[in-house]
Amino acid sequence: MSTTLLLIIIFLLIGGFIAAYMFISYTSAENPSRIPNGIYILRGDRFEPLQISGAYIPREPGYYFLYFHNNLCPHCQTFYPKWIDYLRKEGGVFRNITVIEVVCDWFTERCSSDPARSTFQLYRISQSPSFLLIKIGLNRSVDVVDIGAEYSKLKNEGKIPTEEFEPSYIDVIVRRYITPI
The missing domain is CATH 3.40.30 (Glutaredoxin)
Incomplete structure (x- = not known):
């Protein structure tokens, strides 16, 4: 049970990092009002x-x-x-x-x-x-x-x-x- 829970948490963390990276890449590269100085x-x-x-x-x-x-x-x-x-x-x-x-x-x-x-x-x-x-x-x-x-x-x-x-x-x-x- 704890191994399954640990795997779920790891997948959620990896998925969260991927989603955050995609969001940051999209908003900074494509949104002309949010490019970091x-x-x-x-x-x-x-x-x-x-x-x-x-x-x-x-x-x-x-x-x-x-x-x-x-x-x-x-x-x-x-x-x-x-x-x-x-x-x-x-x-x-x-x-x-x-x-x-x-x-x-x-x-x-x-x-x-x-x-x-x-x-x-x-x-x-x-x-x-x-x-x-x-x-x-x-x-x-x-x-x-x-x-x-x-x-x-x-x-x-x-x-x-x-x-x-x-x-x-x-x-x-x-x-x-x-x-x-």
Whole structure:
């Protein structure tokens, strides 16, 4: 009798851990208003937390795409599911560059992650969503392109037919700046 009871308790505990893991994964990865504050790197089709101290500064030669997300931003909440879906299904240019996601609740005013807050400050992010493309050259030269500003400019010129950010258009803009390093 006690062995059966012990097995039931073990199965319930394992089931509870699995359910909790699935709940946490779903709410943090899919719900754009519940992403834990922090800095994440895209690996495969998932964003994984980066454990760093201080602001995120790319150092190795290559391209880095930084997406700045605020959990309380309505535009971020609209964009994020499309962004994740695009990365999983299409990937586009983002398969070949380092994609970083920087998340706070509301810019630097409401951010429980010191590295994320410092990264918002370093790059002077004052609107969201924001997108930066950073190129580190072989000679350590640094070029930064404000992809969000470029997107807004094209939208204002009538070249992008949408009010909300669309990942496929961001992909096209980023491609224009990719050259061999």
